[in-house]
Amino acid sequence: MTNTKSFFMTAVLLAMTITATSVSIMTASTDVPFAFAESESRLVTITDNATNLECEEQDICLTESGIIIGKGQTVTWQNNDYVTHSIKSGSHQNGSDRFFSSPRIMSGDSFSQIFSHEGLYNYYCPSHPWINGAILVQ
Secondary structure, three states: OOOOEEEEEOOOOEEEEEOOOEEEEEOOOOEEEEEEOOOOEEEEEEOOOOOOOOHHHHOOOEOOOEEEEOOOEEEEEEEOOOOOEOOEEEEOOOEEEEEEEOOOEOOOOEEEEEEOOOEEEEEEEOOEEEEEEEEEEO
8 A cells, every 4th residue: 555645835835745656746737746766866868859849748858857856866967859958947937046057958968966955946948948847855
């Protein structure tokens, strides 16, 4: 039987349900599945379909659009697309919150960020607003 915990984050006004292997975050317009990280680093791949707007509908722009990690862990974004991308913390609607910002990530290159503080970190690609995700640091 799966042990389920529910909690509310007032800062972001979302409801989350955590199970042993995944988390779903439900907002007014998004349902982002979260996966737990078991290693010191986590890889998020920008897929070769990411420049296609339809990737958002199928949730295939990124290999994982939401992850849960512990304090001190690293997330690496690998660009497997044929165009340049960048990753900024924040949202396309509200802009960068300036927690982190990658340089342009060329095809085949990557960018890594260490997360030292607990919290929910949204991120997006400024050039492709449909490429976005979230990292929950516990």
